[in-house]
Amino acid sequence: xxxxxxxxxxxxxADEPRINWHDETLWFVRxxxxxxxxxxxxxxxxREWGSQIKNHTLSNLSNYLxxxxxxxxxxxxFVHWAQDGAEHNKIIHQIIQKHxxxxxxxxxSMLTEECHLNEYLQQHNIEVVDTDLGERIVQFRKEPPSxxxxxxxxxxxxxxxxxxxxxxxxxxGNNDPQYLTEAARQHLRNKFVESDLAITGVNFAVxxxxxxxxxxxxxxxxxxxxxxxxHIACMGFEKIIPRAEHLxxxxxxxxxxxxxxxxxxxxxxFQKPRQGQEIHIVIVDNGRSKQLGREDFRNSLKCxxxxxxxxxxxxxxxxxGHSYHTxxxxxxxxxxxxxxxxxxxxxxxxxxxxxxxxxxxxxxxINIHEQLWKWRQVIIAEGYADASKKIAMTAMAFxxxxxxxxxxxxKMGRTIMQVFPFLTNNKWNVWxxxxxxxxxxxxxxxxxxxKNGKINKNE
Amino acid sequence: xxVALFVPCYIDQFYPNVGIATLQLLExxxxxxxxxxxxxxxxxxxxxxxxxxxxxxxxxNFVKNFAGFDYIVAPSGSCVLHIKEHLHDAENPEKASExxxxxxxxxxxxxxxxxVKSLNARFPFKVGMHNSCHGQRGLxxxxxxxxxxxxxxxxxQLLNMVKDIxxxxxxxNDECCGFGGTFCVxxxxxxxxxxxxxxxxxxxxxxDFITGGDTSCxxxxxxxxxxQGSKTKIIHIAEILNSIL
Numbered sequence: 001x002x003x004x005x006x007x008x009x010x011x012x013x014a015d016e017p018r019i020n021w022h023d024e025t026l027w028f029v030r031x032x033x034x035x036x037x038x039x040x041x042x043x044x045x046x047r048e049w050g051s052q053i054k055n056h057t058l059s060n061l062s063n064y065l066x067x068x069x070x071x072x073x074x075x076x077x078f079v080h081w082a083q084d085g086a087e088h089n090k091i092i093h094q095i096i097q098k099h100x101x102x103x104x105x106x107x108x109s110m111l112t113e114e115c116h117l118n119e120y121l122q123q124h125n126i127e128v129v130d131t132d133l134g135e136r137i138v139q140f141r142k143e144p145p146s147x148x149x150x151x152x153x154x155x156x157x158x159x160x161x162x163x164x165x166x167x168x169x170x171x172x173g174n175n176d177p178q179y180l181t182e183a184a185r186q187h188l189r190n191k192f193v194e195s196d197l198a199i200t201g202v203n204f205a206v207x208x209x210x211x212x213x214x215x216x217x218x219x220x221x222x223x224x225x226x227x228x229x230x231h232i233a234c235m236g237f238e239k240i241i242p243r244a245e246h247l248x249x250x251x252x253x254x255x256x257x258x259x260x261x262x263x264x265x266x267x268x269x270f271q272k273p274r275q276g277q278e279i280h281i282v283i284v285d286n287g288r289s290k291q292l293g294r295e296d297f298r299n300s301l302k303c304x305x306x307x308x309x310x311x312x313x314x315x316x317x318x319x320x321g322h323s324y325h326t327x328x329x330x331x332x333x334x335x336x337x338x339x340x341x342x343x344x345x346x347x348x349x350x351x352x353x354x355x356x357x358x359x360x361x362x363x364x365x366i367n368i369h370e371q372l373w374k375w376r377q378v379i380i381a382e383g384y385a386d387a388s389k390k391i392a393m394t395a396m397a398f399x400x401x402x403x404x405x406x407x408x409x410x411k412m413g414r415t416i417m418q419v420f421p422f423l424t425n426n427k428w429n430v431w432x433x434x435x436x437x438x439x440x441x442x443x444x445x446x447x448x449x450x451k452n453g454k455i456n457k458n459e
Numbered sequence: 460x461x462v463a464l465f466v467p468c469y470i471d472q473f474y475p476n477v478g479i480a481t482l483q484l485l486e487x488x489x490x491x492x493x494x495x496x497x498x499x500x501x502x503x504x505x506x507x508x509x510x511x512x513x514x515x516x517x518x519x520n521f522v523k524n525f526a527g528f529d530y531i532v533a534p535s536g537s538c539v540l541h542i543k544e545h546l547h548d549a550e551n552p553e554k555a556s557e558x559x560x561x562x563x564x565x566x567x568x569x570x571x572x573x574x575v576k577s578l579n580a581r582f583p584f585k586v587g588m589h590n591s592c593h594g595q596r597g598l599x600x601x602x603x604x605x606x607x608x609x610x611x612x613x614x615x616q617l618l619n620m621v622k623d624i625x626x627x628x629x630x631x632n633d634e635c636c637g638f639g640g641t642f643c644v645x646x647x648x649x650x651x652x653x654x655x656x657x658x659x660x661x662x663x664x665x666x667d668f669i670t671g672g673d674t675s676c677x678x679x680x681x682x683x684x685x686x687q688g689s690k691t692k693i694i695h696i697a698e699i700l701n702s703i704l
Contacts, residue, residue: 010648019652027631034604044607312605314635318652351646353639353653354507355592360605373507380509393510400468400500401516410472430644434651435682438473445471445478449494453482 005351009319012154022154023317029150030311032260033361040256049249051365054302057240058292064207064240065283071210075272078280085115088284092117092199092232095280096126099230101196107214107221108132109201110148110305111234111284113327117199128199129191131220133184140167146321148328149258149307154320188220198224202235202281203304204250208243211271212281215254215264222268232280233270237288238301250304253363257306291339296374300335302364309358309368315351324348331358335371338379346384349375407446414440462490463525465533465562467674468500474674480701481534481565487701488573495524503541507640511545518555519548526554530572531562534697536594536672539564543598564598565697566672570613575620582702583623584668586694587661588615589680590633591673600672604633614672614696621699629660638679654683661691668694 013019037043057064069079082088088111096104104121106112106128118128118139130139134152138145140163145151152160157175164170170183200221205212212233214221225231241250255261273279292298310316310330321329326337326345334348349372358368379385399406417424417440425432462485466478485492501521502514521542525531533539542562548555569575590612594600601612618626637643637653644650658680661669669684669691671677677693684691 006646006648009646013648013652016652023656038607314637314653315646315649318656319649350509350642351649353592353635353637353642353650355635355639356596357592357603357605357633357635360596360603376507376509377511381512385509389508390510393505393508393513397505397510397513397517400502400505400514401520403497403499403520406468406499410468414472430647431682433647434686435654435679436685438678438681440473441475443475445466445475446494446496448475448479449482450496453494454492 004325005319005323005347008323008325009315009351012320012323013318018156019318019320021156022320025153026311026317029259030308030361033257033308033311034260036256036260036262040252046249046253047363047365050253050304050363051302053241053246053249054364055299057242058238058298058301061237061240061292064242065237067207068205068210068240069283071208072281073210075210076279077210077272078278080280080282082282082284082286084286085284088115088234088282088286089117089120091282092234093121093124093126095230095232096121096197099197101230102126103191103195104128104197104199105131105191105195105220105224105228106199107201107216107224108135108151109199109234110145110328111201111236112199113145114236114286115234115284117234129188129195131188131191131218131224132216133181133188133218136184136188137163140164144322144327146329147307147310148305148330149310154322188223192223192227195224195228197230197232198228199232199234200225202233202239203254204247205235205240205281206242206244206247207240209271211244211269212239213247213251214268214270215251215266216268217259217261217265219266222266225268225270229276230278230280231270231273232282234282234284237283237285238303254304254306257308257361257363287340291336294339297335297339297371299366300332300368300371302366303332303336304364306363308361308363312357312361313352314355314357315353319351324351331368331372332366335366335368335375338375342379342382343384346379349373349379407444410444414444460490461527461529462492463528463531464492464494465498465501465525465531465538466494467533467535467538469678470534470674473678474695477534477674477695477697480695480697481532484565484697484701485532487579488569488575490573493528498524501538501541502545503538504640506541506545515547515549518546519550521546522548522551522554522558525558525562526551528561530568531558532565532568533562534565534672534695535674536564536591536598536600537675540593540597564594564600564672566594566614566617567598567600569617569700575617578617578620578700580620580700580702581622582699585625585627585664585666586618586668586670586699587627587629587664587666588612588618589629589636589657589661589669589671589676590614591671591676592633592635594672595633601633617700618670618696621702624699627661627664627666629657629664631660636676636680638676640675643679650679651683654679658683658687658689658691662689666691668692668699670694670696670699672696
């Protein structure tokens with residue numbers, strides 16, 4: 001098993017004032033979520049409804065997808081199906097080629113990150129401009145987003161100032177957020193006006209209407225879709241919901257869970273192309289049907305990508321999104337990514353203390369921390385364990401199954417720590433790097449009990 | 460009422476005083492307490508590392524030791540949660556199921572089964588309460604900031620019966636300390652940073668002691684406190700509840 005997360009986290013943690021800032025910023029968002037949720041007496045009821053609607057949808061997925069396709073086609077929308085990321089990228093490339101398009105704007109879509117669309121199009125000399133402010137910042141820096149809702153949360157305004165100075169020619173050292181945002185705004189305005197094609201994600205696709213909803217705070221999805229002649233919307237197949245009225249549950253849950261807002265600034269409903277416009281929807285599987293077939297993990301597909309589990313995760317807040325080395329980081333990423341590539345992501349389910357806060361904030365009640373535990377069992381059973389860890393665990397299991405051996409080992413261990421403390425207090429002991437060892441007592445509880453306790457007569 | 464005391468392995472080996480305080484406290488409160496002598500571990504270290512399949516021997520030993528009691532009590536939320544969720548024994552499935560039902564963490568046993576209303580204890584110090592995640596979110600020993608249930612805390616309810624104690628809460632009352640079992644060594648950097656942040660919030664309250672229901676969290680925090688040369692000490696909640704200073 002690779003220890004990638006631990007190593008990347010250690011690098012991020014080296015700059016402690018920055019980690020403190022990162023942690024406090026995300027905790028602030030978590031607290032905003034708490035206030036928004038506590039403000040609704042029916043919050044737990046909404047979560048229950050959200051969870052049940054999604055459970056029902058996952059159990060009847062093929063029917064709802066077919067219904068959606070029919071309705072969308074009847075509305076004049078082109079519907080495409082992609083089995084994996086490569087097919088998704090190829091479909092988009094073909095649409096671009098058909099229209100001989102050069103300038104493309106994209107609003108935030110974690111699916112296109114998952115499919116590595118930007119890199120693919122770049123290889124074909126097609127430039128895509130990310131128009132979400134945070135995504136534009138990380139795109140300039142050639143970095144992936146570190147958070148699915150707040151893509152540049154790992155960066156401070158000084159970093160943004162330097163990036164904009166290099167790419168947009170802003171004044172060096174001017175860290176004024178107003179000034180920097182205005183520069184981005186002007187830059188992006190031009191990109192919107194010039195663009196011929198807009199790519200957006202999809203938050204909810206409604207089976208009964210064939211329409212879809214895109215949620216943004218910056219209005220960038222609308223700016224793109226309204227100016228370009230071609231609009232491509234990309235969605236993982238789990239984005240489907242049965243009826244339009246279900247939006248009344250999910251839109252209320254989504255923004256409150258994500259940022260503590262009652263609703264996103266823009267919840268844009270797309271139903272049919274305007275005159276002269278083309279709308280395409282690419283519906284992607286990319287491992288989702290495999291996950292759907294895994295009994296213990298299928299309900300991870302209920303996720304509505306609010307990132308509440310990121311903001312509450314004490315590990316994420318201190319290790320940063322890039323330590324998860326995948327498009328979707330955080331606790332939800334750690335139960336989704338092993339399905340995509342178990343070997344490459346074998347470290348992720350272990351990047352958690354199993355504190356359970358993620359499951360508590362999840363608006364659709366995914367049992368995230370229980371799935372992390374279950375993934376650990378699967379990953380070890382599939383043979384992705386570190387050899388040394390396996391030896392240690394086998395020895396430990398033997399020890400604890402033989403009480404006499406356990407007691408002897410315990411006594412020897414404590415004696416060694418007392419007589420030869422340097423054998424444990426050294427640089428090879430990871431615990432000891434930043435922590436003292438517990439002081440070994442002369443006798444165990446059992447030893448004390450045999451002398452002082454009332455011995456159980458049945459023994 | 461036949462009560463069996465389960466003293467988790469690391470408490471047995473490194474923190475015998477926690478076991479002693481638990482035993483004395485239960486006996487003071489009128490329980491007939493047995494300590495099955497061949498007990499070892501709950502199996503959690505293996506299972507949380509993905510090796511649940513290796514813990515069958517350990518599980519069988521647990522069942523052998525703890526079957527047949529009315530209640531099993533342990534001074535550890537984490538080990539109790541593990542038993543409740545994962546104890547299995549193919550040869551004695553009914554006994555394992557009984558144990559899963561009858562095992563209690565110390566503070567929930569005191570509040571829910573013994574229904575303790577007063578304690579003859581005194582602890583004249585400033586104390587910060589650390590909620591262990593497995594006790595809190597797993598066993599619901601107290602309300603959680605993420606959910607909408609009314610405020611309550613079984614450990615605090617008991618600590619408030621102790622004379623002259625000055626209780627305080629850290630700013631983030633239910634943030635994880637970063638111990639996390641083998642996480643504490645495999646993710647050492649994150650683990651220690653999480654622990655340091657917990658300690659900073661307790662030290663801002665100028666506490667003499669950090670207490671809690673899980674010695675594993677406290678052992679991790681103690682390691683950092685000692686390395687930092689801090690005057691703040693750790694103490695298990697059983698030791699405070701059993702204290703007659």
